[in-house]
Amino acid sequence: MVKASRVTYVVACSALLLFTACSSDTNTTNQTELKEATFLFNFPSQTIDPSLDYTPLRAGVTETLVKLNDDDLSIEPWLAEDWQSEDGQHWTFTIRSEVLFHNGEPLTAESVKQSLERAMEQNPGVMEVLNIDYMEASDQTLTIVTNEPFPQFPSELVHPNASILEVGASEPEQRPVGTGPFMVDSFVANSALDVKRFDEYWDGAARLDQARFTFNEDESARLSALKSGGADIVYRPPVDSLTDLEADPLYKTESVVGLRTHELIFNTRNEWFEDESIRKAFDALVDREELMNEIMSGQAVLANGPFLPDFEFTPEYDQKDTGKETALAWFEEAGFETENEVVTKEGEPLHFTLVTYTSRAEFPILAQALQSKAKEIGITISIEVVDNYEEYLLQEESWDIGMYSPLIAPRGDASYFLNVSFKPDGALNFSKVDHPELTSIIDELDKTIDESERNQLIEDALLLIDQETYYSYLVHPNIVVAMNDRVENWNTSRSEYYMLTNELDVDGD
Missing domain, CATH: 3.40.190.10 (Periplasmic binding protein-like II)
Structure with a gap:
């Protein structure tokens, strides 16, 4: 029982x-x-x-x-x-x-x-x-x-x-x-x-x-509501306000690492992002340290995969090279030209569409940072802020890269995440993944009772996902809360x- x-x-x-x-x-x-x-x-x-x-x-x-x-x-x-x-x-x-x-x-x-x-x-x-x-x-x-x-x-x-x-x-x-x-x-x-x-x-x-x-998606408005007395507690105030709030006896703050993971999503139905090497190029291009330390003021921990490292089934991931040189090497692997550190395809420049949303205040800033790094190698990224974000990612085909912050382990078990995110008919399969071997592992997991066998199957699935780079896992954000005293x-x-x-x-x- x-x-x-x-x-x-x-x-x-x-x-x-x-x-x-x-x-x-x-x-x-x-x-x-x-x-x-x-x-x-x-x-x-x-x-x-x-x-x-x-x-x-x-x-x-x-x-x-x-x-x-x-x-x-x-x-x-x-x-x-x-x-x-x-x-x-x-x-x-x-x-x-x-x-x-x-x-x-x-x-x-x-x-x-x-x-x-x-x-x-x-x-x-x-x-x-x-x-x-x-x-x-x-x-x-x-x-x-x-x-x-x-x-x-x-x-x-x-x-x-x-x-x-x-x-x-x-x-x-x-x-x-x-x-x-x-x-x-x-x-x-x-x-x-x-x-x-x-x-x-x-x-x-x-x-x-x-x-x-x-409800209010504007973090500055949430902070103003706390200070004016319009709210007693606010979820995710601006992280740069924490130092002042902590020093003020009128307020209390808490910050704990949550179960979310900030990620880049690659639309594998896009003609470019079908290619594993292109996905790996963008995975190398994003600056996780900048996101964690500068954009999020240290209110996060770096992510090697979707799950926090203290889960029993989280594998030991190989260390990856990142940065512009690594990204250029992956573009070359995909058959792109990289002359003078400018990426082209058959002499034509590249243009991609990145979609994001505003309720995570750091996402528009991160999008601009990625846009700037892509520009250094001749790639243009257009940023679109959309409403009804999950519905948009599932139904629209025109986007190339998305930003998302899901609750990866909301039930303390990896099965839900793997089923909804990586099976072909998964309700949250934003990347449009259809990988027979991965599907087979998940199907086997769903009917396996022994915990050690389940953990091994989860680890196998996570290593395969890491190898294919369907998503680029960035950081595990802290849950930041401020309240009156x-x-x-x-x-x-x-x-x-x-x-x-x-x-x-x-x-x-």
Whole structure:
């Protein structure tokens, strides 16, 4: 049986709101303090349907069957008390009893089944990663059978899009009904989500009365909101502001290495980037040290591959040569001319399109730095900032290079990342990879139960990905958070999943 102990995660902040009730007879003022937190995030949400968006989980509205332990990245019970499987294909989950949805309906195995069925209908990516054949529910026991042996299945239930909601409630995109410590009060797309305490929360009522989850992609605007009192806590303030914030007793900051990896994506369906040597040339051209130390002010660690080095399955990568001379050598390997350190093809200059987005403030700067280095060898790079970035990369064919910062290991297991990023039909296969040997390794991994064998398969896959250079892995960025000094019980979660929690508090003095 797979078991773990529950852990509470904390992320958000608070402001004190006073409401005054006056007595006309005595002129005596009675004050009731309402604790409120305003949290400012960098990615906007167009919907709060938990099957499509992470915000309901982050805002404490919904919960998943299992959750991620932030220290060792193991999975722990949440709405499921325990789970077991003898063969990695037939799973039995015991659903926690005495849990209520925000509308008073009890959480049962049947309601969980209906929620997961809805998630798979609404989101093809959820259907792909869960790989469920059928489910059966009886009281608080949920039986799930996957299409094939799937030993890492419980870890996939960590994903925010597998959050449990009450399917019978209306308007899930505007007012999802979950089991978390907060219930939705109002939502304005791309602007703000207001939540209030759910007094019947199974794990103890929240210390905050209400909270606001807001969005702004401009890091300078997020910093201004913190300093003006418009936000109590801000995600990813400008890194160059940290020194001043740390020296000011009015604020607190935290910075921890997260589970994201900044990367360059190469469109392998492009006529040039089909060539492994061209991908390696750009991999050599990018200056990781400049990105980490200058552009990101040291708030990152260098990446040799997609995963942090402390994962058991991360291989020992060979040291790579980088710089202009190495890039020129790879262009020559690909059959390009490099006379006078200027790259041409049959006498014609090269032009590529690089796409990026603004919610990672360092990306436009990094794009310009890469553009400048390419110009030194005669290559022109046009930079385009696009909206709906993931959708654009998947659907458009005209781009050559992309920048991205995914959560590489959001479940403490490599299977999800490999499946969605490198199988031909993967939901996040932005590079359009179709490599039969790599697909075969991933397929074998998905049905392997023994942990040591799984780790070896993961290592084999990662070394093959490194050899082919489908992506250029740059740095693992720190999660940087700033808050006012009254915020209590804050924890910067590496998973970036658990933010507004029942333990979050503010000092009312």
